[in-house]
Amino acid sequence: MSINIAKAFSIEPPALDFVWPGFLAGTVGGLAAAGSTGKSFYALEAAMGVASARADSALLNLGIRRHGKAVILNAKDPEAVIERRLHAIGTHLDEETRREVAAHLVIEPLMGRRCNLQEKQWLDAVMHGASKARLVVLNTISLWHRGIENDSGEMAGVLSLLDYVATETGASVLFLHHVSHGLPLDERHGKQHATRGASAIADNTRWQGFLQTMTEEEAKGFGVAPEVRKKYVAFGGNKENYGQHSNDAWLKRHEGGVLLPVKNGLW
Numbered sequence: 001m002s003i004n005i006a007k008a009f010s011i012e013p014p015a016l017d018f019v020w021p022g023f024l025a026g027t028v029g030g031l032a033a034a035g036s037t038g039k040s041f042y043a044l045e046a047a048m049g050v051a052s053a054r055a056d057s058a059l060l061n062l063g064i065r066r067h068g069k070a071v072i073l074n075a076k077d078p079e080a081v082i083e084r085r086l087h088a089i090g091t092h093l094d095e096e097t098r099r100e101v102a103a104h105l106v107i108e109p110l111m112g113r114r115c116n117l118q119e120k121q122w123l124d125a126v127m128h129g130a131s132k133a134r135l136v137v138l139n140t141i142s143l144w145h146r147g148i149e150n151d152s153g154e155m156a157g158v159l160s161l162l163d164y165v166a167t168e169t170g171a172s173v174l175f176l177h178h179v180s181h182g183l184p185l186d187e188r189h190g191k192q193h194a195t196r197g198a199s200a201i202a203d204n205t206r207w208q209g210f211l212q213t214m215t216e217e218e219a220k221g222f223g224v225a226p227e228v229r230k231k232y233v234a235f236g237g238n239k240e241n242y243g244q245h246s247n248d249a250w251l252k253r254h255e256g257g258v259l260l261p262v263k264n265g266l267w
Helices: 005-010 039-051 053-058 079-090 095-104 120-130 152-169 199-203 216-222 226-231
Strands: 018-020 028-033 069-074 105-109 133-139 172-178 207-213 232-240 249-253 259-261
Touching: 018 039, 028 039, 028 152, 039 053, 039 069, 039 079, 039 095, 039 105, 039 133, 039 172, 039 259, 053 095, 069 120, 079 105, 095 105, 120 133, 120 152, 133 152, 152 172, 152 199, 216 226, 226 232, 226 249
Parallel strands: 028 172, 028 207, 069 105, 069 133, 133 172
Antiparallel strands: 207 232, 232 249, 249 259
16 A cells, blocks of 8 residues: 555654664664674573563663563574573563563574575564564574575575564564674674675664674773773664664673673773
């Protein structure tokens, strides 16, 4: 159905619905970082924040305003590792918050299952999982297709499948990805096209975030000792198409790998 242009001119549409600042509901977003930076922990904690307002306040404090079902489809990690991460995060949540998260978060361990959105049965499975969900996370995108990652045409096709899931179900789809291995380790990786592979990966997302371990230069500026520098991770949004912007933040790795915001510059 075409847009009623006359109506749009005369009646102000409803406010845009954001899953978290910058990430519009019902669209596709990406989170890119180097290996072992904390993508999986960040996505797990963000999904908990979608599932429970109390969890959002206790963990990443993203300012999430609407809450609901969140689904993580993890093709990367074994079940035992996911359970250890859940246990570590759970130490930062009270009993009521744990119950809320358990009631509204679904995690499917799919390592070794040869997931492939380009096959109908897998696309149907993701659609089923996304039904009535507020957020669906795919970890990691490279394990969810058989396309050539450096081919823009093929990757545009993969991203169009994610758009289809988001459009048909209304769920926001977040995929995790890596930055290019060729990036200097001590430079900021927050540029859109730091993302590994074809430019179509970044071009076809509506929101993109990044994580990066604190650089040596940043550690000197903040007075952080070299031996603890790698406990600190920068987060920010480097592509936000719809007007609302993410706040850049520093996070600190705690016991078990849990990421929590640095408060008031207290390193």
